[in-house]
Amino acid sequence: MLNIFNSEMDFIIDWERKNMDVTMKDVAKLAGVSLSTVSRVLNDSSLVREETARKVKKAVDKLDYQINDSARILRTNTSNLIGVIGAGMERPFLANLLKGIEAEARERGFALIYGDSDGELEKEQSYLNIMKQKKIDGIILITTNYYNDLLSIVKxxxxxVVFASGYINDPEISCVTVDNVAAAYDVVEYLCQVGHQDIAFIKGPDLDLLASQERLRGVKLALRLSDIEYDPKRFIEGDFTFESGYSAAKKIINKFPDVTAIFAFNDEMAVGVISYLKEHxxxxxxxxxxxxxxxxxxxxYIDPALTTIKQSGYQLGLRSIEILNRVINQEKIEDNKVFIPHKLVVRESTNKLNEFTTNKEVISNNRG
Structure with a gap:
């Protein structure tokens, strides 16, 4: 009896009997459409009627058809893969940034290849090489210590490429970041306005990317305009972790018992500061x-609630993919430096200096 595939079940049983890989021809035959129609549906073409597209997608699901990525890359010169290289992405702000990247990438049909380098150049270079082999369409660099080395390789x-969470003075590179200079300036200006003059600071590592350097610039500018002398000894180095904030607070109290305010360059270090102070x-x-x-x-939710510069890591991630997609498609970008909004949120961890009598004796007695 001649099998002419006059039912879906006959077709599927016959295919399973042959034990062959599913091809686009199989999908076309089951859906009753041409090869070109299947191709258009798989490439999300708007030229296919909705009813026809549903038939093709139903056939794809029934046959568990897997798109040949290598063939698609050769055909379209795109992989729909985005590479992301960062360091310390377990930290709350950066984890939220990555969520934004994932959400917008998924919305635009991209999959992600991600590598956490732990701030090691060798790892970052290794990830870049792997991503190049995967024919990624673009890459987002986040908080890397070695941005100059990586950008040279990427170029x-x-x-x-898009650089997220840092400003790079390179007309060929698009950046998405908060205005770190302005934000840090806002913090120091606020502290000075409420009466603080003896301020200590906890910065990021000296080798860290531009975000920490930019915040330092903002601090220096605000100090100068407030007629406060810049003292590099009052800048204690941390590494953006709770532990480093705790340790830095101890150093500050030992060295500067008259300090009335501490500005940590991220919230985790600030929480570490509060923990140390409360313990002592x-x-x-x-x-x-x-x-x-x-x-x-x-x-x-900590006690007292933390005064901070609020920026949205999630929005930063969304915008990074949006800008990268435009770079990939060679669309015109009016300004390759994109700043997301920031806001000084005043909570219970700060107050006017003259509202309290600073207990220098208490601080002095609790050093160490």
Missing amino acids: NYKIP NIKVPEDISVVGFDGIELGK
Whole structure:
């Protein structure tokens, strides 16, 4: 009896009997359409009627058809893959940034290849090489210590790139970031306005990317305009972790017992500062005001609630993919430096200096 595939079940049984890989021809036959129609549906063409597209997608599902990525890359010169290289992405703000990247990438039909380098150049270069082999369409670099080295490699590979969470003075590179200079300036200006003159700072690592350097620039500018002398000894280095904030607070109290405010360059370090001060019976904000940067959720729930610069990591991630997609498609970008909004959120960890009598004796007695 001649099998002419006059039913879907006959077709599927016959295909299984042959034990062959499903091809576009199989999908076309089951759906009753041409090969070109299947191709258009798989490439999301708007030229196919909705009813026809549903038939093709139903056939794809029934046959569990898998698109040949290598063939698609050769045909379209696109992989629909985006590479993301970062360091310390377990930190709350950066994890939220990655969520934004994932959400917008998924919306635009991209899959992600992600590598956390732990701030090691060798790892970052290794990830870049792997991503190049995967024919990624573009790459997002986040908080890398070695941005100059990586950008040189990326440019050599001619891969579209967006730098997230940092400003780079390069007309060929698009950046999406908060205005770190302006935001840090806002913090110091606020502290000065509420009476603080003896301020200490916890910065990021000296080798860290531009975000920390930009915040330092903003601090210096605000100090100068407030007629406060810049003292590099008052800048203690941290690494953006809770532990480094805790350790830096100890150094500050030992070296500068008269300090009335501490500005940590991210919220995690600020939370570490508050923890140290509370353990040593130094009241916040009665004895020392504390300010952070980023606006992570934890800051709202600690006691006292943290004054901070709020920026949206999620929005930063969304915008990074949006801009990268435009770079990939060679669309005109009016300004390759995109700033997301920031806001100084004043909570209970800071207050006017003259509202309390700073207990210098308490601070002095609790050093160490």
